[in-house]
Amino acid sequence: MKVITCRNYGASEELQLEDWEIPTPKENEIRIKNYKTSVNSGDWRIRKPDPEIARLYFGLTKPRQPVLGISVSGVVDAVGKNVTKFKVGDRVFGSSGMKMGAYAEFVCIPESAVITILPKEISFSEGAALPFGSLTALDFIQKCKIKENQTIIIYGASSSVGTSAIQLANYFGANVTAVCSKGNFKLVESLGAKSVMDYEEFHSESHKKNYDIVFECVGKSTIKSNLKVLAKGGVLVLVAALFKEMFQAGLLSLTKGIKIKFGPIAETIENLELLTKLTKEGKFKVVIDRSYPLEKMAEAHNYVEAGHKKGNVVIDILD
Template identity: 75%
Template sequence: MKVITARKYGPPEVLQLEEWETPSPKKNEIRVKIYNTSVNSADWRIRKPDPNLARLFFGITKLKQPILGGSISGVIDSVGENITKFKIGDKIFGSTGLGMGAYAESICLPESAVITILPKEISFPEGAALPFGSLTALDFIQRCKIQKNQTMVIYGASSSVGTAAIQLAKHFGAKITAVCSKGNFELVKSIGADLVMDYEEFHSDSHNKTYDVVFECVGKSSIPSNLKHLTKGGNLVLVAAPFKDMFKAAWISFTRKINIKFGPIAETIDNLKFLAELTKKGNFKVIIDRSYPLEKMVEAHRYVEAGHKKGNVVIHCAT
């Protein structure tokens, strides 16, 4: 099978196409023929690494798992003898978690992985794009306990997490202000944003409005600039906070009793099924910006790392 490996840390060019033996599932595993995966911010940050402290988790001098990628859609083509939830031929989608391994034509996963049946109403590319940003947005929104008519500003609203957060917060009844570049205003309005503003307006002296939830998706605004717009008793969400901001947020939360949400999310099958149901009914739209073949992974990483994608970037693996 074809795989894309990162044998060392570095720029997109460290990604290489290799031929590996197709794995066989263990007793409690399924094997998925991967039709699609996606490239997201976590992928390029691990590859780089950004921050350098990521080496403590993924390998000091090189990646312990050379195959990146955390989301898949595809078809089960082999099962272990103890499998009860799935069968050969099932179309599935979901997350591979910290084990990664999705930049490949096949992968073996435990039956207990965060995967579920792909509804017929959802395409394979949509299924591969759905888990990362949407599971992240949903977990943070649940932690904020969003209530109907609460106000929420989403910074980096055209990102994969941002486009998901708009739709999910809207589903729970929030009033959404989307912050993104002017070229993405129509996109975010089309998926539910009530108001839009660009980054310059958000940071301007004339912007003095406060919100029940400040949802920072891209790690490009400071904690003080976000707290300035947070209603007393509200929630600040830092989706992509660097480690130094996490420490700062933890200190502020402790000393000033301000609700700041950050850190790893909980990926659950229940949340994945919830997202699938919303999408199946047409109440959630998966935004796909660009698609690349597996062999063009370097180009895909360059584009995603540049920070201008709208929604998700999808990779075509096996067919």
């Protein structure tokens, strides 16, 4: 089978196409013939690594797992003898989590992983794009205990997490303001943003409004600038916070009593199934910016790392 490996930390050139033996599933695993995967911000950060402290988890001198990628979308083609949840031929999608390994034509994953049936109404490309941004957005929105008619401003609203957060905040009844570049105004409005502004307006002195939830998706604004527009008793969400921001946020929470949500998310099968239901019913749209063949993985990484994508970037592995 074809896989993309990252055997050393560094630039996208470290991503190389290799031929591996097709793996055999263990007793509790399913093997997925992987039609599509995706590239997200977490992928390129692991590759570099960024921040350097990530080496403590992913490998000190080189990636412990040379095959990156967490999103799988394909068909079950073999099952271990103890598997009861899935059968050969099932269309499935979901996340391999920190085990990664999704940049490959075949992936073996425990049946207990965050994997579920992919309905016929959802394409393999949509299945590959769903897990990362939408699971992240949903987990953080749940942590905010969002209520109907609350106000939320989403910074980086055209990103994978942002496009998901707009729709999910709407689903829970909030009034959404989106912050993105002017070229993406129509996109975020089509997803349910009631008002929009660009980054310059967000940071301007004329921006006086306060919001119940400030939802920072991309890690490109300071905690100080976000707190300026946070209503008293509100919640600040830092989706892309690195260690420095996490430390600062933790200190503010302890000393000032400010509610700040950050850190790793909890991927759950319940949340994936909710997202599946909403997508199947047409209440949630998976935004796909562009697709690349597996052999162009380095190019896809460069595009995602540049920080200008709209929604998700999909990798076509098999037809």
